[in-house]
Amino acid sequence: xxxxxxxxxxxxxxxxxxxxxxxxxxxxxxxxxxxxxxxxxxxxxxxxxxxxxxxxxxxxxxxxxxxxxxxxxxxxxxxxxxxxxxxxxxxxxxxxxxxxxxxxxxxxxxxxxxxxxxxxxxxxxxxxxxxxxxxxxxxxxxxxxxxxxxxxxxxxxxxxxxxxxxxxxxxxxxxxxxxxxxxxxxxxxxxxxxxxxxxxxxxxxxxxxxxxxxxxxxxxxxxxxxxxxxxxxxxxxxxxxxxxxxxxxxxxxxxxxxxxxxxxxxxxxxxxxxxxxxxxxxxxxxxxxxxxxxxxxxxxxxxxxxxxxxxxxxxxxxxxxxxxxxxxxxxxxxxxxxxxxxxxxxxxxxxxxxxxxxxxxxxxxxxxxxxxxxxxxxxxxxxxxxxxxxxxxxxxxxxxxxxxxxxxxxxxxxxxxxxxxxxxxxxxxxxxxxxxxxxxxxxxxxxxxxxxxxxxxxxxxxxxxxxxxxxxxxxxxxxxxxxxxxxxxxxxxxxxxxxxxxxxxxxxxxxxxxxxxxxxxxxxxxxxxxxxxxxxxxxxxxxxxxxxxxxxxxxxxxxxxxxxxxxxxxxxxxxxxxxxxxxxxxxxxxxxxxxxxxxxxxxxxxxxxxxxxxxxxxxxxxxxxxxxxxxxxxxxxxxxxxxxxxxxxxxxxxxxxxxxxxxxxxxxxxxxxxxxxxxxxxxxxxxxxxxxxxxxxxxxxxxxxxxx
Numbered sequence: 081x082x083x084x085x086x087x088x089x090x091x092x093x094x095x096x097x098x099x100x101x102x103x104x105x106x107x108x109x110x111x112x113x114x115x116x117x118x119x120x121x122x123x124x125x126x127x128x129x130x131x132x133x134x135x136x137x138x139x140x141x142x143x144x145x146x147x148x149x150x151x152x153x154x155x156x157x158x159x160x161x162x163x164x165x166x167x168x169x170x171x172x173x174x175x176x177x178x179x180x181x182x183x184x185x186x187x188x189x190x191x192x193x194x195x196x197x198x199x200x201x202x203x204x205x206x207x208x209x210x211x212x213x214x215x216x217x218x219x220x221x222x223x224x225x226x227x228x229x230x231x232x233x234x235x236x237x238x239x240x241x242x243x244x245x246x247x248x249x250x251x252x253x254x255x256x257x258x259x260x261x262x263x264x265x266x267x268x269x270x271x272x273x274x275x276x277x278x279x280x281x282x283x284x285x286x287x288x289x290x291x292x293x294x295x296x297x298x299x300x301x302x303x304x305x306x307x308x309x310x311x312x313x314x315x316x317x318x319x320x321x322x323x324x325x326x327x328x329x330x331x332x333x334x335x336x337x338x339x340x341x342x343x344x345x346x347x348x349x350x351x352x353x354x355x356x357x358x359x360x361x362x363x364x365x366x367x368x369x370x371x372x373x374x375x376x377x378x379x380x381x382x383x384x385x386x387x388x389x390x391x392x393x394x395x396x397x398x399x400x401x402x403x404x405x406x407x408x409x410x411x412x413x414x415x416x417x418x419x420x421x422x423x424x425x426x427x428x429x430x431x432x433x434x435x436x437x438x439x440x441x442x443x444x445x446x447x448x449x450x451x452x453x454x455x456x457x458x459x460x461x462x463x464x465x466x467x468x469x470x471x472x473x474x475x476x477x478x479x480x481x482x483x484x485x486x487x488x489x490x491x492x493x494x495x496x497x498x499x500x501x502x503x504x505x506x507x508x509x510x511x512x513x514x515x516x517x518x519x520x521x522x523x524x525x526x527x528x529x530x531x532x533x534x535x536x537x538x539x540x541x542x543x544x545x546x547x548x549x550x551x552x553x554x555x556x557x558x559x560x561x562x563x564x565x566x567x568x569x570x571x572x573x574x575x576x577x578x579x580x581x582x583x584x585x586x587x588x589x590x591x592x593x594x595x596x597x598x599x600x601x602x603x604x605x606x607x608x609x610x611x612x613x614x615x616x617x618x619x620x621x622x623x624x625x626x627x628x629x630x631x632x633x634x635x636x637x638x639x640x641x642x643x644x645x646x647x648x649x650x651x652x653x654x655x656x657x658x659x660x661x662x663x664x665x666x667x668x669x670x671x672x673x674x675x676x677x678x679x680x681x682x683x684x685x686x687x688x689x690x691x692x693x694x695x696x697x698x699x700x701x702x703x704x705x706x707x708x709x710x711x712x713x714x715x716x717x718x719x720x721x722x723x724x725x726x727x728x729x730x731x732x733x734x735x736x737x738x739x740x741x742x743x744x745x746x747x748x749x750x751x752x753x754x755x756x757x758x759x760x761x762x763x764x765x766x767x768x769x770x771x772x773x774x775x776x777x778x779x780x781x782x783x784x785x786x787x788x
Contacts, residue, residue: 263755271745324633369546385542429536
């Protein structure tokens with residue numbers, strides 16, 4: 081009791097102590113994990129104009145996108161698709177909120193009707209959209225499926241957002257237009273003509289080797305055109321591949337295993353505790369060969385008859401000439417060791433020409449709107465074949481009327497010529513086991529086929545072969561050896577030069593430059609997002625080496641360069657900038673060579689000729705014999721007839737021109753049509769240009785690469 085009294089007296093003190101202990105525990109955990117702010121940051125995948133995009137919500141949208149693509153896109157493609165949607169939504173949303181753009185319920189309903197107008201779920205008996213059916217559907221999913229109802233609400237929200245965006249863009253388009261004066265300018269650019277004489281001093285007259293461009297000049301050009309030479313973060317790597325390929329010992333082991341299946345053997349049966357005699361491939365009856373293949377082969381039994389050309393080239397002669405029951409092997413075919421047994425042979429055509437009428441029934445993928453039962457379909461097919469056997473001329477009309485195969489029903493059901501194995505088994509067997517002129521009914525997964533064999537070509541011997549195949553794969557010993565070799569290389573490459581160690585091991589080094597942060601594919605390796613993520617980790621350093629598992633074995637990768645966001649480096653921009661600077665220096669050299677006051681004098685001094693070009697216009701500024709030269713043509717329109725220009729630097733050289741004739745267009749009473757067309761052109765570009773402008777102006781912090 082005394083102890084309890086002391087605890088009661090100090091209860092407040094104890095509560096404070098416990099509270100402090102709990103607080104310190106929580107605080108330590110926060111510090112260890114970077115704090116509450118850091119945890120919040122970890123749940124944010126991006127920020128657009130200050131609005132954060134939650135990582136979990138983004139992931140859900142990526143999952144939905146992946147499902148909608150149906151496996152037709154990679155995960156990073158789904159990520160990029162959702163990202164583009166998010167960016168568009170957020171940059172437009174800010175503008176729409178600022179302007180107070182809203183859409184009414186009636187407008188949203190109208191847009192819902194338009195977007196669902198062709199959806200069978202919401203059509204009435206007349207094939208027209210029924211608002212009541214839509215309301216019924218919404219009420220039903222709300223009551224029965226929360227997930228489906230949420231999808232509907234998301235769809236409504238999407239339509240509403242689209243309507244707001246459309247209203248905003250329409251307001252901008254309403255302010256975009258061209259005046260009659262602008263229409264007149266368009267008309268004049270198309271129809272005003274000028275004739276010139278000119279002398280061209282082509283850039284090709286000076287060899288590139290005669291012009292020196294320094295790194296400092298390239299750097300200066302980059303700095304003065306910084307908006308054109310922005311660099312995204314990138315990484316460069318190099319790698320070697322260690323392929324897990326079977327050794328010669330592995331191949332011989334598989335060959336021994338397959339060879340052991342040829343002869344009879346005695347095996348102990350654990351179930352009966354007796355020894356059983358097991359027939360080998362040579363001894364089994366041909367009719368049991370299929371079962372033997374099923375039990376012992378990595379490749380399924382092929383029941384199709386083969387011509388000589390269809391057999392493996394290396395053993396075709398041998399197999400084709402075996403008697404029924406004859407066995408050959410083991411032999412290597414690709415990455416398998418095989419033994420083969422001829423189980424049947426017959427004479428058959430190598431191609432047949434067939435027409436068919438497909439009679440379907442309700443429930444099949446080929447049925448469409450057909451409501452007949454399977455029994456009714458069989459009755460109809462039998463009726464058709466009875467008619468066509470009596471009168472073959474009716475086949476085409478009956479195909480047009482009854483066939484569910486829309487690809488050929490209007491061609492009399494003609495399937496053309498095809499070789500064995502092209503059609504489903506039952507169809508194939510009828511066509512190649514019967515004769516020209518035969519007709520019959522065959523059932524397949526597509527329905528009942530009324531078949532008419534029109535022609536058969538090149539009858540010859542075909543054989544059916546039972547083949548037991550075992551794949552040649554690396555053994556555990558080989559896999560362990562390759563792993564050891566990979567590890568040794570990895571260790572050696574850390575101490576020596578990667579290239580040198582690769583050369584010593586007779587490995588091919590494959591460089592990959594300028595990998596971007598959200599790239600997925602590595603040339604030569606395919607989709608290897610893990611390599612990209614590793615290369616972009618802050619702690620990953622230049623020269624660092626890591627091994628990655630690949631389907632073929634291992635890739636040992638080294639980071640060779642890291643480039644952060646900013647201006648492009650000289651070596652990266654050189655391929656683009658150097659030709660520009662060479663062209664500029666050539667232009668100055670060519671200009672300095674020009675002497676004389678007439679075109680003839682200039683041409684003579686430079687060993688060139690005076691050329692003529694007529695009917696030039698501003699819309700298509702192409703000079704015959706020189707190419708597209710907008711600056712030269714523009715200058716021509718600024719000169720008077722008979723006037724000679726100063727040297728003009730064009731796309732393909734330096735020019736001096738003389739205007740010989742100017743022919744203004746006759747003019748129009750009104751330029752409304754030209755102004756209208758210009759307005760349409762400008763309005764058509766609004767959607768893209770507005771989005772690009774908003775995106776360019778937005779403050780975007782993109783962290784996708786940390787999570788995907």
